[in-house]
Amino acid sequence: MVWQALKYVSYCATLTKSEIAEIYQRFLPDGNAQERISDFYDGKDYESIRLNPVEGDQRVILVAANFRKEVTSTVLWLRNYHGVDITCIKVTPYKDGEKVYLDVEQIIPMQDIGDYQIRLTAKKQEETVSTKEEATRNKVRYAFWERALPVLRAKTGIFMNVSPSNDQWISGASGYGGVTCCC
Numbered sequence: 001m002v003w004q005a006l007k008y009v010s011y012c013a014t015l016t017k018s019e020i021a022e023i024y025q026r027f028l029p030d031g032n033a034q035e036r037i038s039d040f041y042d043g044k045d046y047e048s049i050r051l052n053p054v055e056g057d058q059r060v061i062l063v064a065a066n067f068r069k070e071v072t073s074t075v076l077w078l079r080n081y082h083g084v085d086i087t088c089i090k091v092t093p094y095k096d097g098e099k100v101y102l103d104v105e106q107i108i109p110m111q112d113i114g115d116y117q118i119r120l121t122a123k124k125q126e127e128t129v130s131t132k133e134e135a136t137r138n139k140v141r142y143a144f145w146e147r148a149l150p151v152l153r154a155k156t157g158i159f160m161n162v163s164p165s166n167d168q169w170i171s172g173a174s175g176y177g178g179v180t181c182c183c
Contacts, residue, residue: 001062002074005086009058017051060086065093067107075108083125138166145170152183 015023025033038046062075067088078084088108094101145164152159152172158181159172171182 001064002071002078005060005062009060012052013058015052017049020051058085060084061089062087063089063091065091072108079109081124083122141168142166148183156181 021033021037024037028036034046037049037051038044041049062071067075067090072088075086075088078086086108087106090105090107092103092105094103142164149159149162149164149170158174159170162170162172169182171180174181
């Protein structure tokens with residue numbers, strides 16, 4: 001179920017506004033898809049409506065009578081570690097005479113902790129970006145010291161036993177007790 005939903009989401013992510021209107025039109029028995037879309041957006045002019053923007057993330061809602069643990073663990077992994085906006089809603093039908101009732105329960109994210117999970121996911125994404133930026137900084141520093149040290153050694157005679165590092169500074173012995181040179 002999760003794989004099928006993700007396939008649909010990835011397919012829909014590439015749809016243009018005109019393609020969405022064309023698909024919608026095929027399923028309308030009567031009426032105009034563009035007018036219906038405009039009505040859905042409170043009468044906003046169809047041309048000014050942005051459907052499926054590139055910078056907008058897709059949203060997945062799974063609805064079922066029950067969710068197997070493989071599904072819920074996959075959904076939690078996608079939400080918590082990859083920032084996918086995916087929700088699981090459990091529905092249970094009840095019959096009372098001729099009337100049918102549905103009990104609808106959002107199980108992921110749990111209603112009470114939904115905001116917490118959203119904030120936690122945002123924090124994890126921020127930390128991931130920060131970690132990647134730090135790794136990039138370290139590579140740049142290492143490359144800098146790889147190039148700078150041979151020049152410093154040739155010009156000063158200092159830093160002979162110093163290896164390149166990803167630190168923002170290096171120090172080398174001057175040859176005189178207690179006197180070091182830091183760059």
